[in-house]
Each structure stands twice: as C-alpha cells, then as structure tokens.
Amino acid sequence: MRALPRGWHRVRPGTLRGRLALLALFTTAVWVIVLTAVFNVALEGRLRAEADDLLRTRATAAEATVRVHPDRSLTVDEPAHDRALDTGIWIYQGRRALERPPASAGVQRAADRLAGRHDAFEETGGSTPSRLYALPIRDHGRQVGTVITAVGLDPYRHTAQSALAGSVGLALLLLGGVYLMARGVVGRALRPVGAMTRQAAQWGGHDIGRRFGAAPRPAELNALAGNLDELLDRLAAVLRHERQLSAELSHELRTPLARITAEADWLLARPRGPEERTAAIEAIAQGADRMRTICETLLAEARAGSTEAPGRCALGTVVRDIAAREAPEAADRPQAPPIAVRLTGEEPMLVAGVSPAVVERILTPLLDNARRYARDAIALECSAGPPGSVRVTVTDDGPGVPQDAHDAIFEPGYRADPADGHDGAGLGLPLACRLARAAGGELRLEPALRGARFVVMLPAG
Incomplete structure (x- = not known):
C-alpha cells in the first residue's frame, strides 16, 4: 500500500463535512475529465470529417470542369466569374500541373507528392497547416489525371481550441459548484447530528432525565438517537448509583459510628473498671466489624455491575427462566420444595424497566432465603403494581420472619437466629x-398468614 505524501495530513480537512465534500469533488472530477476528453476527441474527429467532406466536394466540382480528349489529353473549362475553384485546387495530367494556384512551398511539395495518387489525404505542418486531398481523373477505368484540393486547418483548430478552453472552463466551474453544493448538502445533512450531540451533552450535564425518544427522523438518526439514549441511560444509572451508594453509606454507617463514638466518649469520661472497659472495647469492636461488613456489602454491590443501563425485560419470561435454573439445584436437595410461577394479568403488560440480569440478581437472594426456610412450597408471582410499576412476590411456607426482626433483616450482617442451623452471612x-x-424500585417484607412474603416493586418498561 503506497504511503501518503508528506504533509498530506495538513491538507486533508479535519471535518467530516470537508472530507465528504472532497470525496464528492474527486469523484465528480474523474467523470468530468473523462467526459471532457471524450467530447474534445469527438469534436476533433467531427471537424476533421467536415474538412474532408469539403475537400471531396471541391475536388468533385473541379473534376467536372476537366475534359478528357480521345488522346487522353486534358483541358480545363473554367466557369466565368467563378474564382472559387481556383483557390487551393491543382489539376495534374500525370505529373505535370495544368493548374497551379499560389501556395506556400510546403503545400506545393505536398500537392506534387499527391499527383498520380487517388483518394489520398496529406497534412502539412508549420504555422499555417493545411490538409490536401487527391481525386483521380479516369478515362475508361484508367487514371489520366489528378485533382488535388487543399484547405487551411487554422479555422478548424481554432474551433477545437476554443471548444477545449470552453469545456475546461465549464468543467472548473462545475467542479467548484459541486464542491460548494456538496459542502452545503453534507453540512445540512450533518446539522441534526451536531444538534443531537449538543443536546446530549447539555442533558448529560444538567437534565439527565431527558431522552430523544422515537420522534420521526431518518433511519440513521434514529439509530444515533437510540445510542445516545442508551448512553444517557448508562450515565443516569451511574449517577443514580453514586447517589444511592452515598446515601446508603451515610445511612448504614451512622448507627455503628454513633455507637463507637458513644463508647469511646464513655471510656474517656472517667476511669472504668476492667469489666466495663472490656465491655466498651467489645462494643467498639462490634461496631467496627459491622461498619466493615456494611462497606464490603456496598462495595460488592457496586462491583456487581449495578451501573449498567436499566434496559427492559418481560417479567414472565425472566421469572420462568430463573425457576427453571433453580430446579436442578432443588433436585439435588430432595427436601427443597419446587418453585411455582404464577402470572396475574396479561403477560405483555408485565414488562419491567430493568435488564434481566438485574431482576435475576434481585430475586436470587430471595429464592435462596426461601429455600432455606420453606417446608413444602415456594411461589413466584408477577403482577401489575401501581401506575408505572410492576410487582414480583416471593412467598414460602416456612416459619416466617419474627415480628421484631422485620426492619433489621435488611441490615448487612443481621440474622434473626444465628443458631437456626442454616448457613448465610446476612x-x-x-x-x-x-x-x-x-x-428505581424497592423491596419490602409484607405480612403473611404463613411463612414469609417479600414484594419487589420495579419500574414498568
């Protein structure tokens, strides 16, 4: 592959509009050059054919004035008051000239060379080029003389040169117009792209909730709008996750930090005995351990990929897939009950505004918890929630959650009964x-006649 000339990167336009305009100019220039060359070649051929026709016509007219005698001698009958045939016409009998018009030495030598030939052409050079034609004079099939006509080529060449200059000038004007028009058309076509880019940048900085949506636009711009909307979704998810993570850290760390601060102040307030000091240190250690657990949980959730765009999914399909994947694990544990899936309402209406992976990561801990405590049944139920939301309910027929632990079970590291024989870190x-x-949803524990009932509210898609 041939390397680009040095300095080409300085000449090549830096904008897409300029590059596309240059591409259109180059393509048009190739065609214009080809068409201009073809036109001028065809015109030159046509002018040459016209000169040849003129020579033949004049030669035929001159031949009509020549009489052939029985002894094959020739005489010329010149029409009265007609000197047109005397200009540029030679009449030869053999090699001897009967009629010889005034002409330059070069033209005369060319006429002498054509004497005795038939249907032949010859051109002379110099500052005043000419074209000559030889027409034979025959008597009973035998050539007895030659009529030679000549015409100057200056008018024809001037016409060809004028046509060439005009076609080149017209081609240059056409290329200039094509370049300007291409820049204008490409700029107009790219204007919506620039506007959408500026809007996306403005929305990303000040109004993260705005979207381009499905407004009528060309197919290419629809694809761009979809990509920009997806990018804004990701940015919104990142910002929402950062705010949520900050709020969760602030909320979750407030209680253990306050306890650590209180125990430290209590220790420093006055001298304490060994037992009191040991109890205070243990309380501080428990608070620090709880803070560590909270931070690890929140950071693990951040690393789990919750910054991805919300997406959309059909809840019925996702829930069935989850239940089908959990079935082999339950089969390995004969005491684990099966998972029943129920849909309330029309399935096409049960669409969540989150990705299938997020729904699965939300429901998996709930199913794990249900399998630990369920006796005979686990149920997954999908239904429409309040306007703009959908609901997934996970129920089991286990012992349920103690009343005094309803709020604490959502705290990292908490277990209602650590000695219940089930594994888990809370x-x-x-x-x-x-x-x-x-x-954009919530998870809550609702009262149930038997077992536990967890309800997941998600935004509708």
Missing part, C-alpha cells in the same frame, strides 16, 4: 434491597 437480603432501590 448479606443477601440487604444486597437485594439495594439493587431494587438502585433500579
């Missing part, structure tokens, strides 16, 4: 709650 439910909030 992080699943807090993680599901934070994921639901980050997606």
Whole structure:
C-alpha cells in the first residue's frame, strides 16, 4: 500500500463535512475529465470529417470542369466569374500541373507528392497547416489525371481550441459548484447530528432525565438517537448509583459510628473498671466489624455491575427462566420444595424497566432465603403494581420472619437466629434491597398468614 505524501495530513480537512465534500469533488472530477476528453476527441474527429467532406466536394466540382480528349489529353473549362475553384485546387495530367494556384512551398511539395495518387489525404505542418486531398481523373477505368484540393486547418483548430478552453472552463466551474453544493448538502445533512450531540451533552450535564425518544427522523438518526439514549441511560444509572451508594453509606454507617463514638466518649469520661472497659472495647469492636461488613456489602454491590443501563425485560419470561435454573439445584436437595410461577394479568403488560440480569440478581437472594426456610412450597408471582410499576412476590411456607426482626433483616450482617442451623452471612437480603432501590424500585417484607412474603416493586418498561 503506497504511503501518503508528506504533509498530506495538513491538507486533508479535519471535518467530516470537508472530507465528504472532497470525496464528492474527486469523484465528480474523474467523470468530468473523462467526459471532457471524450467530447474534445469527438469534436476533433467531427471537424476533421467536415474538412474532408469539403475537400471531396471541391475536388468533385473541379473534376467536372476537366475534359478528357480521345488522346487522353486534358483541358480545363473554367466557369466565368467563378474564382472559387481556383483557390487551393491543382489539376495534374500525370505529373505535370495544368493548374497551379499560389501556395506556400510546403503545400506545393505536398500537392506534387499527391499527383498520380487517388483518394489520398496529406497534412502539412508549420504555422499555417493545411490538409490536401487527391481525386483521380479516369478515362475508361484508367487514371489520366489528378485533382488535388487543399484547405487551411487554422479555422478548424481554432474551433477545437476554443471548444477545449470552453469545456475546461465549464468543467472548473462545475467542479467548484459541486464542491460548494456538496459542502452545503453534507453540512445540512450533518446539522441534526451536531444538534443531537449538543443536546446530549447539555442533558448529560444538567437534565439527565431527558431522552430523544422515537420522534420521526431518518433511519440513521434514529439509530444515533437510540445510542445516545442508551448512553444517557448508562450515565443516569451511574449517577443514580453514586447517589444511592452515598446515601446508603451515610445511612448504614451512622448507627455503628454513633455507637463507637458513644463508647469511646464513655471510656474517656472517667476511669472504668476492667469489666466495663472490656465491655466498651467489645462494643467498639462490634461496631467496627459491622461498619466493615456494611462497606464490603456496598462495595460488592457496586462491583456487581449495578451501573449498567436499566434496559427492559418481560417479567414472565425472566421469572420462568430463573425457576427453571433453580430446579436442578432443588433436585439435588430432595427436601427443597419446587418453585411455582404464577402470572396475574396479561403477560405483555408485565414488562419491567430493568435488564434481566438485574431482576435475576434481585430475586436470587430471595429464592435462596426461601429455600432455606420453606417446608413444602415456594411461589413466584408477577403482577401489575401501581401506575408505572410492576410487582414480583416471593412467598414460602416456612416459619416466617419474627415480628421484631422485620426492619433489621435488611441490615448487612443481621440474622434473626444465628443458631437456626442454616448457613448465610446476612448479606443477601440487604444486597437485594439495594439493587431494587438502585433500579428505581424497592423491596419490602409484607405480612403473611404463613411463612414469609417479600414484594419487589420495579419500574414498568
């Protein structure tokens, strides 16, 4: 591949409009050059053909004035008051000239060379070029003389040169017009792109909730609008996640930090005994451990990818897929009950405004919790919630959540009964709650006649 000339990067336009205009100019220039060359070649051929026709016509007219005698001698009968045939016409009998008009030495030598030939052309050079034609004079099929006509080529060449100059000038004007028009058309076509880019930048800085939507526009701009909307969705998710993470850190760390501060102030207020000092240090250590657990949980949730765009998904399909994937795990545990899936309402209306992966990460901790405590049944129910939302309910027929632990189960590291024989670190439910909030919804525990009933509210898609 040939390298670009040095300095080309300085000549090549830096804008897409300029590059497209140059591309259109180059393409048009190729065609204009080809058409101009073809036109001038065709015109030159046509002018040459006209000169040849003129020579033949004059030669035929001159031949009509020549009489052939029985002895094959020639005489010329010149018409009265007609000197047109005397200009540029030679009449030869053999190699001897009967009629010889005044002409330059070059033209005369060319006429002498054509004497005795038939249907032949010859051109002379110099500052005043001419074209000559030889027409034979025959008697009973035998050539007895030659009529030679000549015409100056200056008018024809002047016409060809004028046509060439005019076509080149017209081509240059056409290329200039094409370049300006291409820049204007490309600039007008790219104007909506620039406007959409500026709007996206403005919305990203000041109005993150605005979107381009599905307004009528060309297909290419629809694709660009979709990509920009997706980018704004991602940016909104990032900002929402940052605000949510900051709020969660502030809220969750406030209680253990206040306890640590109170215990430290209590220790410093006056001398304490060994038992009091040990109890205070243990309280401080528990508060610090709880803060560590909270930070690890929130950071794990941040690393889990909650900054992705909300997306859309059909809840019925996602819930069925989750239940189908959980079935093999339940089969490995004979005591684990099956998962029943129920849909309330028309399935096409049950569309969540979050991605399937987020829904799965929210529901998986709830199903894990249900499998630990359920006796005979676990149910997943999808239904329409309040306007603009959809609902997923996870229920089981286990012992349920103690009344005094309804608020604490969503705190990182909390377990209602650590000695209940089930594994778990008390992080699943807090993680599901934070994921639901980050997606614009919520997770809550509702009263149930039997077992536990967790309700996930998500924005509708």
